Amino acid sequence: QGVSKRFGGTLALDHVDFDLNAGEVHGLVGENGAGKSTLMKILSGYHPEFEGNFILKGKKVHFTSTKDALAQGIGMIYQELSVIKTLTVAENIFLGDPPTTKTGLVDWRRMYREADNHLKQLGMMNIDVRAELSTYTVATRQMIEIARVIFSGADIIIMDEPTSALSHNEIQSLFEFIRVLKSQGKGVVFISHFLDDVLAISDRITVLRNGKKVMTVNAGDVDKRTLTQAVLGKEESVEVGRKQHVDVNTEVTPIVEVRNLKRRRQLHGVNFRVYPGEIVGIYGSMGAGKTQLAECLFGIIHPDEGEILLDGKPIRIANSTHARSLGIGYVPANRQTTLFGSNEIFKNITLTHLSAVCPGLVSVSRELTAANK
Numbered sequence: 414q415g416v417s418k419r420f421g422g423t424l425a426l427d428h429v430d431f432d433l434n435a436g437e438v439h440g441l442v443g444e445n446g447a448g449k450s451t452l453m454k455i456l457s458g459y460h461p462e463f464e465g466n467f468i469l470k471g472k473k474v475h476f477t478s479t480k481d482a483l484a485q486g487i488g489m490i491y492q493e494l495s496v497i498k499t500l501t502v503a504e505n506i507f508l509g510d511p512p513t514t515k516t517g518l519v520d521w522r523r524m525y526r527e528a529d530n531h532l533k534q535l536g537m538m539n540i541d542v543r544a545e546l547s548t549y550t551v552a553t554r555q556m557i558e559i560a561r562v563i564f565s566g567a568d569i570i571i572m573d574e575p576t577s578a579l580s581h582n583e584i585q586s587l588f589e590f591i592r593v594l595k596s597q598g599k600g601v602v603f604i605s606h607f608l609d610d611v612l613a614i615s616d617r618i619t620v621l622r623n624g625k626k627v628m629t630v631n632a633g634d635v636d637k638r639t640l641t642q643a644v645l646g647k648e649e650s651v652e653v654g655r656k657q658h659v660d661v662n663t664e665v666t667p668i669v670e671v672r673n674l675k676r677r678r679q680l681h682g683v684n685f686r687v688y689p690g691e692i693v694g695i696y697g698s699m700g701a702g703k704t705q706l707a708e709c710l711f712g713i714i715h716p717d718e719g720e721i722l723l724d725g726k727p728i729r730i731a732n733s734t735h736a737r738s739l740g741i742g743y744v745p746a747n748r749q750t751t752l753f754g755s756n757e758i759f760k761n762i763t764l765t766h767l768s769a770v771c772p773g774l775v776s777v778s779r780e781l782t783a784a785n786k
């Protein structure tokens with residue numbers, strides 16, 4: 414009730430009311446910076462300092478940490494998953510707190526048995542709890558993370574952007590999973606920028622804009638257009654679905670042309686052209702070969718057959734350094750592996766170009782100048 418939160422000069426939340434029922438999926442939408450994550454980080458104990466009242470199951474509460482919130486049944490799944498890929502499924506379920514024998518050793522048998530039972534109770538029948546998590550897809554890992562949070566005692570589960578890395582089919586299986594949670598009386602907060610997803614899974618939807626609550630409605634009472642308007646706050650901006658047509662000149666030489674590209678069992682003769690000033694979208698479900706194609710264009714892997722032409726000239730891209738020297742940039746799907754979260758922004762920008770930015774000695778002031786530019 415009336416939750417406000419300030420970060421320095423930013424009023425991230427301004428007297429926001431929000432409520433969640435047992436067995437409900439509550440969608441939370443709003444533009445970047447609207448305050449969605451901040452509101453949920455307050456509910457999950459991540460931000461202990463805020464103004465307003467927080468009432469849980471009829472009692473006023475104040476959490477001092479996420480651990481504290483979890484102990485009282487609130488768990489949050491952040492966009493960047495916190496499960497550990499190189500551990501087994503069971504180890505992830507018990508993360509940090511495995512069952513032990515009388516002599517204080519990890520009781521593996523019990524751990525596997527309990528993890529297996531737990532997943533089955535949540536309708537996840539085909540998971541081998543002894544397998545390393547890395548053998549499963551991102552979608553399954555995400556469900557395992559949700560299962561972990563529930564196993565730690567959560568009956569209120571907050572999901573921040575859970576569908577952004579998932580394919581259509583994976584979203585459907587996540588939704589089935591969420592419906593199981595609902596039927597077990599758990600409350601779910603579903604944050605997403607994908608309004609179709611929010612409309613499909615939510616019972617009610619709350620819209621935040623600039624830290625203020627715009628509305629809370631039954632999902633059945635709104636359509637995407639109304640929701641988009643509420644999110645943006647202005648009528649004339651509801652152009653989201655309209656195609657912006659740019660005339661591409663196909664008379665000139667394409668800047669990139671891919672001819673009959675083949676690689677192992679993944680790429681079977683791919684052809685396309687990219688003309689100057691053009692954006693070409695490449696669509697496909699997980700495992701369709703999109704990443705392989707991108708990696709071929711960036712020299713990370715090499716095609717078995719076929720040609721890549723830059724400005725009309727066939728070229729064999731030796732490696733990623735060569736690709737960069739040809740003016741090709743690659744932003745991979747998993748940014749966690751290519752960004753250095755504990756380093757400054759300027760370091761992240763200059764790192765791959767250090768020899769160009771600072772020939773000779775590394776100089777922070779040069780790096781800063783380059784990064785600012």
Ligand SMILES: Nc1ncnc2c1ncn2[C@@H]1O[C@H](COP(=O)(O)OP(=O)(O)OP(=O)(O)O)[C@@H](O)[C@H]1O
Nearest residue numbers: 420423424425443444445446447448449450451452
């Ligand atoms: N730890 C923080 N320190 C300073 N400012 C913050 C912090 N966390 C959030 N903010 C600011 O608070 C406002 C709300 O941010 P928040 O992350 O809650 O938005 P959001 O709705 O989750 O956005 P997105 O859709 O991009 O995830 C923004 O202006 C943001 O810059």
Ligand SMILES: [Mg+2]
Nearest residue numbers: 449450451573
């Ligand atoms: Mg957020």
